[in-house]
Every structure is written in structure tokens, then in C-alpha cells.
Amino acid sequence: MRNCVHDGEIVFIAVPWSEFSELEPEDFNEAQIIIDPWRVLRNKKLPCKYVAYGLKWK
Structure with missing residues (x-):
């Protein structure tokens, strides 16, 4: 899964x-x-744009 996630332009969880x-x-x-509507990655410091339900864009 890591390769798929790393190579994708948009990742929807x-x-x-x-x-x-x-x-x-x-x-x-x-x-x-x-795009993480479940906020599964909310506590990670990601190097990319992160969109989660109820949170501002990072």
C-alpha cells in the first residue's frame, strides 16, 4: 500500500x-x-496538502 500511496496524486481514505x-x-x-473524511491521519505531520472533515486545509 505504501507504494500506491506514495505514487498517487490524490489519495482518498x-x-x-x-x-x-x-x-x-x-x-x-x-x-x-x-482527502481523509475519517481523520485517520490528523495527528501526522504530512508533507502534502491534507483535507479532513471538520479541519482547515494544511
Whole structure:
């Protein structure tokens, strides 16, 4: 999954599976947009744009 996440332009986390919460900031790249309605990654310092339900864009 890490390769898929790192190589994707947009990552949409549709389900709150533990595999997503185990991802680390290094698994993402700066050009990505992460859409996380479950806020699974809310406590990670990601190098990309992060959109989560109820939070401002980072």
C-alpha cells in the first residue's frame, strides 16, 4: 500500500482501516492531496496538502 500511496496524486481514505493509520509522513510526497473524511491521519505531520472533515486545509 505504501507504494500506491506514495505514487498517487490524490489519495482518498474511504474507510478507517488500521493500514491507513500505520502510514508515516515519509510514505507521502509533497505534490499530493490527501482527502481523509475519517481523520485517520490528523495527528501526522504530512508533507502534502491534507483535507479532513471538520479541519482547515494544511
